[in-house]
Amino acid sequence: MAFEGESGSFAGPPGMNVGSFPKDFDYQDEYDPEAAGGPSADNKPRILLMGLRRSGKSSIQKVVFHKMSPNETLFLESTSKIIRDDISNSSFVQFQIWDFPGQINFFDPTFDSDLIFGGCGALIFVIDAQTDFTPSLAILKETLKFVYAESHSCMSCEVFIHKVDGLSDDAKMEVNQQMYQTVIDDLEELGIKHLPVSFYLTSIYDHSIFEAFSKVVQKLIPQLSTLENLLNIFISNSGIEKAFLFDVVSKIYIATDSSPVDMQSYELCCDMIDVVIDISCIYGDEEEGDTSAFDQQSQSVIKLNNATILYLREVNKFLALVCILREDSYDRQGLIDYNFHCFRKGIHQVFELRNKMAALASSAAPNALPAAAADDEAAAANATTKAVTS
Numbered sequence: 001m002a003f004e005g006e007s008g009s010f011a012g013p014p015g016m017n018v019g020s021f022p023k024d025f026d027y028q029d030e031y032d033p034e035a036a037g038g039p040s041a042d043n044k045p046r047i048l049l050m051g052l053r054r055s056g057k058s059s060i061q062k063v064v065f066h067k068m069s070p071n072e073t074l075f076l077e078s079t080s081k082i083i084r085d086d087i088s089n090s091s092f093v094q095f096q097i098w099d100f101p102g103q104i105n106f107f108d109p110t111f112d113s114d115l116i117f118g119g120c121g122a123l124i125f126v127i128d129a130q131t132d133f134t135p136s137l138a139i140l141k142e143t144l145k146f147v148y149a150e151s152h153s154c155m156s157c158e159v160f161i162h163k164v165d166g167l168s169d170d171a172k173m174e175v176n177q178q179m180y181q182t183v184i185d186d187l188e189e190l191g192i193k194h195l196p197v198s199f200y201l202t203s204i205y206d207h208s209i210f211e212a213f214s215k216v217v218q219k220l221i222p223q224l225s226t227l228e229n230l231l232n233i234f235i236s237n238s239g240i241e242k243a244f245l246f247d248v249v250s251k252i253y254i255a256t257d258s259s260p261v262d263m264q265s266y267e268l269c270c271d272m273i274d275v276v277i278d279i280s281c282i283y284g285d286e287e288e289g290d291t292s293a294f295d296q297q298s299q300s301v302i303k304l305n306n307a308t309i310l311y312l313r314e315v316n317k318f319l320a321l322v323c324i325l326r327e328d329s330y331d332r333q334g335l336i337d338y339n340f341h342c343f344r345k346g347i348h349q350v351f352e353l354r355n356k357m358a359a360l361a362s363s364a365a366p367n368a369l370p371a372a373a374a375d376d377e378a379a380a381a382n383a384t385t386k387a388v389t390s
């Protein structure tokens with residue numbers, strides 16, 4: 001693999017571990033989402049992590065959002081109370097993760113169900129696939145009953161069939177099928193008809209947990225269809241095969257174009273982000289006061305030995321566009337760069353719109369919202385349709 005990188009002005013803290021994603025590359029800076037017009041902590045959508053003890057809830061949260069290496073999770077202590085973690089950046093990824101201790105007793109009088117299930121977001125129920133999962137499915141049934149039959153919550157339900165690294169492909173399929181059938185039967189028994197329950201096979205030892213979390217988070221992004229449209233327009237005008245809009249810190253993708261995602265492409269793009277951040281940290285010039293390994297000038301092009309190109313560009317402080325294209329399409333590099341510029345402008349407009357809508361909502365002018373939204377979304381789409389075709 002030849003590295004053809006032109007990785008912008010890289011600035012990183014000294015003493016970084018070589019070969020690992022730097023742990024202090026985090027959502028750590030001075031950004032205040034509320035000040036920028038984003039939702040306040042209490043209004044953010046919630047992702048509730050539930051499941052039996054030792055099913056892997058805390059490990060998932062630490063590995064995906066805090067760069068803990070999977071092996072380190074072996075030493076995690078059991079969670080004894082609800083832990084809230086605020087995930088905020090200046091773009092579209094804004095939510096809270098609530099990590100619940102192993103077994104929740106819904107009938108405990110101190111359990112405030114309205115507070116916990118009242119908002120919108122996602123309920124992730126984690127089931128350890130390496131142990132007998134009958135007790136987990138019983139608790140899941142109780143949880144679904146509690147959340148949906150009684151409080152009619154607007155939470156989506158996501159089941160992570162977790163720790164599948166220990167299972168063969170056949171065993172994974174079998175477990176998936178068994179759990180799916182049991183949950184469908186349970187829902188029927190409970191009289192819950194229109195509950196969307198999604199199932200994912202996950203492990204912290206590969207990219208499956210990031211992929212699953214990407215899909216959960218995407219459901220919480222109201223602008224998702226606009227982002228997907230922008231990506232579709234961008235790739236079709238630029239001869240690109242696949243494009244992902246990544247949250248760089250967590251490496252979850254918040255949107256992709258409409259062609260199907262294959263795991264290998266996703267892993268390749270994740271690895272590219274690691275390479276760029278690692279090289280930035282090791283060789284970057286540390287400008288005064290700037291310790292970010294990802295900045296406005298971060299960009300990289302990697303040429304693989306199978307005539308494929310990986311193309312990464314910074315979109316904003318936390319977002320990167322990572323694309324896969326054939327080598328011959330890259331002959332028109334100027335066109336791709338120009339179209340990226342239009343795409344970036346479109347994303348910024350969608351982002352501004354989001355803040356404008358939040359500000360309008362808080363100043364109680366509900367009638368103004370749809371018109372403003374329509375105008376700005378059209379403007380964002382227009383910015384990218386101006387992209388040149390060839």
Ligand SMILES: Nc1nc2c(ncn2[C@@H]2O[C@H](COP(=O)(O)OP(=O)(O)OP(=O)(O)O)[C@@H](O)[C@H]2O)c(=O)[nH]1
Pocket residue numbers: 051052053054055056057058059060070072073074075076077078079080100101102103162163164165166202203204205
């Ligand atoms: N093999 C394997 N082990 C995992 C995986 N995820 C987590 N584990 C292990 O499972 C054990 C329990 O993980 P925790 O994250 O503490 O589980 P928890 O659900 O938060 O547990 P409580 O806090 O007691 O509710 C740890 O030893 C992890 O290393 C996985 O994907 N594969």
